Amino acid sequence: MNPTTTTPLEDDEIIGGLLMAAEKATHSLKGRSLEELLSTPETRETLRHYATEMGEAALQVSEMMRNWASHIPWELLISLRDGAQPLGDDDAVRALWSFFQEQFPPVRMALQEMWQPAHLRRKADPVEEYALDKNTYDFFRPAGRDLLKRTEEYYGWVEARRQTETWPYSRTLEVTPGSKAQVTNEAGRRTQGINFASQDYLSLNAHPAVREAAARALHDFGPHSAGSAMAVGNTRISEELEQALASLVQMEHITLFPTGWAAGFGAVVGLVRPEDHVLIDRLAHACLQQGARAATKNVIRYEHLNSEAVRQSLKDIRARDSRNGILVVTDALFSVDADWPDLITLQAVCREYDATLLVDVAHDLGSMGPGGTGVLGMQDLLGKVDLVMGAFSKSFASNGGFLASHSPAVKQYVKMFGGSHMFSNALSPVQTAVVLKATELIRSPEGDTLRAKLFGAVHALREELTGQGLTCMGSPSPIVPLLIGNEKLARTVYRLFFDRGVLAVMVEFPVTPIGAARFRLQVQASHEPGEAREAARVIGRSISDARAHLTSAFGSELV
Amino acid sequence: MFDAIIIGGRCAGSATALQLARKGHKVLVVDRSTFPSDVISTHFLWPHGTSYLNRWGLLDRVLAQTPSHTEIHLVNDGIPLAGTVPVELLRQYFQQLHGDDTGVVQRYASVRRLVLDKLLVDAAVEAGAEVREGFVVEELISEGDQVVGIRGRTRQGARVEERARVVVGADGRHSFVARTLKLPKYDERLKCTFAYWSYFSGFSLGTAHMHRRGRVSIAVVPTNFNQNMTLVFGPSEWFESFRRDVAGNFQRALDFVSPEIGERVRTQGKREERFYGTVDQAAFLRPLFGPGWVLVGDAGSSKDQCTATGMTHAFRDAELVSAALDAGLSGRQPLDVALKQYESRRRSQSAAAYYDYVCTQAEMRPLRHDELQLFVVLRSNQEETNRFIATHGDIAPLSEFFQASNLMLLSDAAKESSRDYAVFADFEATSRMYQQNLFAA
Ligand SMILES: Cc1cc2nc3c(=O)[nH]c(=O)nc-3n(C[C@H](O)[C@H](O)[C@H](O)COP(=O)(O)OP(=O)(O)OC[C@H]3O[C@@H](n4cnc5c(N)ncnc54)[C@H](O)[C@@H]3O)c2cc1C
Numbered sequence A: 001m002n003p004t005t006t007t008p009l010e011d012d013e014i015i016g017g018l019l020m021a022a023e024k025a026t027h028s029l030k031g032r033s034l035e036e037l038l039s040t041p042e043t044r045e046t047l048r049h050y051a052t053e054m055g056e057a058a059l060q061v062s063e064m065m066r067n068w069a070s071h072i073p074w075e076l077l078i079s080l081r082d083g084a085q086p087l088g089d090d091d092a093v094r095a096l097w098s099f100f101q102e103q104f105p106p107v108r109m110a111l112q113e114m115w116q117p118a119h120l121r122r123k124a125d126p127v128e129e130y131a132l133d134k135n136t137y138d139f140f141r142p143a144g145r146d147l148l149k150r151t152e153e154y155y156g157w158v159e160a161r162r163q164t165e166t167w168p169y170s171r172t173l174e175v176t177p178g179s180k181a182q183v184t185n186e187a188g189r190r191t192q193g194i195n196f197a198s199q200d201y202l203s204l205n206a207h208p209a210v211r212e213a214a215a216r217a218l219h220d221f222g223p224h225s226a227g228s229a230m231a232v233g234n235t236r237i238s239e240e241l242e243q244a245l246a247s248l249v250q251m252e253h254i255t256l257f258p259t260g261w262a263a264g265f266g267a268v269v270g271l272v273r274p275e276d277h278v279l280i281d282r283l284a285h286a287c288l289q290q291g292a293r294a295a296t297k298n299v300i301r302y303e304h305l306n307s308e309a310v311r312q313s314l315k316d317i318r319a320r321d322s323r324n325g326i327l328v329v330t331d332a333l334f335s336v337d338a339d340w341p342d343l344i345t346l347q348a349v350c351r352e353y354d355a356t357l358l359v360d361v362a363h364d365l366g367s368m369g370p371g372g373t374g375v376l377g378m379q380d381l382l383g384k385v386d387l388v389m390g391a392f393s394k395s396f397a398s399n400g401g402f403l404a405s406h407s408p409a410v411k412q413y414v415k416m417f418g419g420s421h422m423f424s425n426a427l428s429p430v431q432t433a434v435v436l437k438a439t440e441l442i443r444s445p446e447g448d449t450l451r452a453k454l455f456g457a458v459h460a461l462r463e464e465l466t467g468q469g470l471t472c473m474g475s476p477s478p479i480v481p482l483l484i485g486n487e488k489l490a491r492t493v494y495r496l497f498f499d500r501g502v503l504a505v506m507v508e509f510p511v512t513p514i515g516a517a518r519f520r521l522q523v524q525a526s527h528e529p530g531e532a533r534e535a536a537r538v539i540g541r542s543i544s545d546a547r548a549h550l551t552s553a554f555g556s557e558l559v
Numbered sequence B: 001m002f003d004a005i006i007i008g009g010r011c012a013g014s015a016t017a018l019q020l021a022r023k024g025h026k027v028l029v030v031d032r033s034t035f036p037s038d039v040i041s042t043h044f045l046w047p048h049g050t051s052y053l054n055r056w057g058l059l060d061r062v063l064a065q066t067p068s069h070t071e072i073h074l075v076n077d078g079i080p081l082a083g084t085v086p087v088e089l090l091r092q093y094f095q096q097l098h099g100d101d102t103g104v105v106q107r108y109a110s111v112r113r114l115v116l117d118k119l120l121v122d123a124a125v126e127a128g129a130e131v132r133e134g135f136v137v138e139e140l141i142s143e144g145d146q147v148v149g150i151r152g153r154t155r156q157g158a159r160v161e162e163r164a165r166v167v168v169g170a171d172g173r174h175s176f177v178a179r180t181l182k183l184p185k186y187d188e189r190l191k192c193t194f195a196y197w198s199y200f201s202g203f204s205l206g207t208a209h210m211h212r213r214g215r216v217s218i219a220v221v222p223t224n225f226n227q228n229m230t231l232v233f234g235p236s237e238w239f240e241s242f243r244r245d246v247a248g249n250f251q252r253a254l255d256f257v258s259p260e261i262g263e264r265v266r267t268q269g270k271r272e273e274r275f276y277g278t279v280d281q282a283a284f285l286r287p288l289f290g291p292g293w294v295l296v297g298d299a300g301s302s303k304d305q306c307t308a309t310g311m312t313h314a315f316r317d318a319e320l321v322s323a324a325l326d327a328g329l330s331g332r333q334p335l336d337v338a339l340k341q342y343e344s345r346r347r348s349q350s351a352a353a354y355y356d357y358v359c360t361q362a363e364m365r366p367l368r369h370d371e372l373q374l375f376v377v378l379r380s381n382q383e384e385t386n387r388f389i390a391t392h393g394d395i396a397p398l399s400e401f402f403q404a405s406n407l408m409l410l411s412d413a414a415k416e417s418s419r420d421y422a423v424f425a426d427f428e429a430t431s432r433m434y435q436q437n438l439f440a441a
């Protein structure tokens, strides 16, 4: 026997039938009073007929569905069969009448919503939907053999995000970055507001002494280094800078690089060979990750901050490989989560297994810790870590980076084999002079004052945000990561921030995992605490409004 | 006066009841159903789901009547993967969430709710909980804003009132407790799948098979009574056209996604029940607790079926909430502090990431070129395949597998090439074809 004819109908078909019968029953009552109904036999009959049909349908609905859709009064619907039977009984007709007038409307809505959810009938703006839905990674592996043409799909998405003003990259600053700034977005709109988007933690970009140093270097040496540091790209102040940095981090040998990225990449690539191993914190900066991948296939990405995991991996590696090198790589202050590792343990574990530790201090050196010595200083590790690298781009008001070690041999070797030192134009004289002056300021009492101001604003901002029920990740540092989660929500909030004069960096995949989008609020010494609090209130309101917008545009509430 | 009244006696409710009762609390469970009783679900239990049952001493009873396996077969646009959830990842899961990893098993099982829920109810009774079946709760009793009890109707029609120190809403997606307290739904994700399934006898594929092609998925999983739970799902936008001819489109979907499985079902399969189906699967979260009440399972958050995790999550909640309620009821901790901890586990950052993952999966967009490449890459890396499967089922954290640098490392180490798979031959044309509604007349 064919089972299709013997098994009952599928639930949706039955519920569709029930709704149809209900429609007809209600139609027969339209515009009629109870008295009219009672005195019109045909209408009584029609009503009885459709009520019975509804009851029969409810009875056929599967047990599965009834137990699941427990908000539908199935028993009541089933009872429509019997309640309607005695045709002549006025009370039965009255009961049906009041059922359709009072009880049924919400039930009908609930059934309708199950049977054909409202969102299937709603149309959203397709461009906005496209812009809010996709991820950069959707385009990471374009298909096709035309290398140039296959970039177009990604470009189409970027265009959609620009059009909807949800594209966070490449805005243009109209004036120098300060605590307030004016920017133009890609749609050509201009806004002015509190600037959490620039990385200038100590506000040295506006410092008269720094500007003065830049002007003098420009006058003395011209704007151009005109060659690699290995050739003639260095000036006498380059050496002065190396010494100043050596005193700050208490490591004698400093190599300068044209960017922080070049320092991280060059340090790893310069030292690690294909047979060697790299253990790297999952969240370490991209320049280090890419350096590791370029240097060897033996890369282990350990759980963020987990020194026990490092110990275990080192033990495993050493059990099978006693000959080759192991580089352990971590940031000091992590920019995405605003936290830092226990470097004392990490360095001790490295010593135990003959591994080398490289720490990236790009974000913390200068901006926190005693005398601006960063996380190393806070953990009393100045001069006690194998290798330290940093970038000038956060607290030293310039491009550039460095690698510090205790060994002249390491310095010479990385200069030659790191690639990014030898095969790139040296820091310009102006940059060198700026970093030198910044280093002096960082180490001076004025540096302490600037850091105290910076942290005053950091605490005010975190406190006000947390007070509004928002989540600030990590510990107090110049970076305040405000967790949002959903990308769609973050992109919409971003647009509101722009309109309301809060300039902040949105980070989403691939910088953070999917579904963990956030804003990175970068605080500066020139932010006033009151200003930071006011900004936090604007942020809170923008997030509520973005949720409301998404609800009305797409019918989805994102909390 | 009870310590706890639990409304709903299935995955969330009975599991909570049996653990509370075992700790010596006085528990009442009420459910409008009479067990054994079925409820909508395709009832796949991932290994952490069966591990929970094992931790509570119930897995043997389940497996005595239910087939179970360790290896899962996935095929995505013709790229096959097979794997098993690793024990270490299961251990890490339980350690991380519950602080103890006893009872971990690697088996998965597809258990009819008819079987499973009855077993859970019986276990709750054995543990000392009072269970009233056929009992419909019609009102919550409140004093001020504190919920203090329930009013309802017994199977015989008698009206009854009961009071307790806490009322647990384990009453499913359409939760009575949530509706009565007018709790908001938030972070709603309306795009979801439509799912249609039935039970077929007459053939066996051995283990669980889950295949995907374009915007349509099918699954065949051996379940009780020598039957195969056979499921088809696709994007909610295609729902209307699908249901115009359920039986015909069901077979069409099987044939489209896997001609071999389509053929097996057509020629050897005997359908034993009607088709079941629903598109009412939009995801949402609700507040989890308040004065005198707490929600567990689907009542607190419900998601699309596409990753088959709702029951396992109900078990997870049951274990978390009973630990919290035990601490609160016994006075070791203020109740609201304990429940806050329950909430923070359920609403952790990694839980939020998984919620996003399921909701994104539920949109059933065609697999992207890079996703398919990833599946090719995984073919030569069993360890990462296993981790991917564990990640998909919410056993391993998403942030570890789907971290950009991990994906890059994976593809660096690829051994197979995409050349071997037809889907890459003219990928653009294929993707365009996938966008066409398969069920449009
Ligand atoms: C199509 C589909 C397929 C699915 N497939 C899977 C899968 O493969 N694997 C998986 O893990 N999950 C799956 N799920 C999800 C899973 O079914 C749910 O997450 C799970 O049932 C939730 O369990 P629960 O105990 O919270 O609620 P339920 O199972 O819904 O139980 C709630 C109980 O409360 C009772 N109740 C409600 N109101 C009252 C009242 N007023 N008085 C008395 N009693 C009341 C009801 O009678 C019911 O018995 C699927 C869901 C759907 C929709």
Ligand SMILES: Cc1ncc(COP(=O)(O)O)c(C=O)c1O
Pocket: A259, A260, A261, A262, A264, A285, A287, A331, A335, A360, A362, A363, A390, A391, A392, A393, A399, A400, A401
């Ligand atoms: C931790 C870390 N290291 C290195 C760099 C690279 O520095 P730069 O921008 O100067 O190239 C950055 C900045 O992006 C960073 O955040």
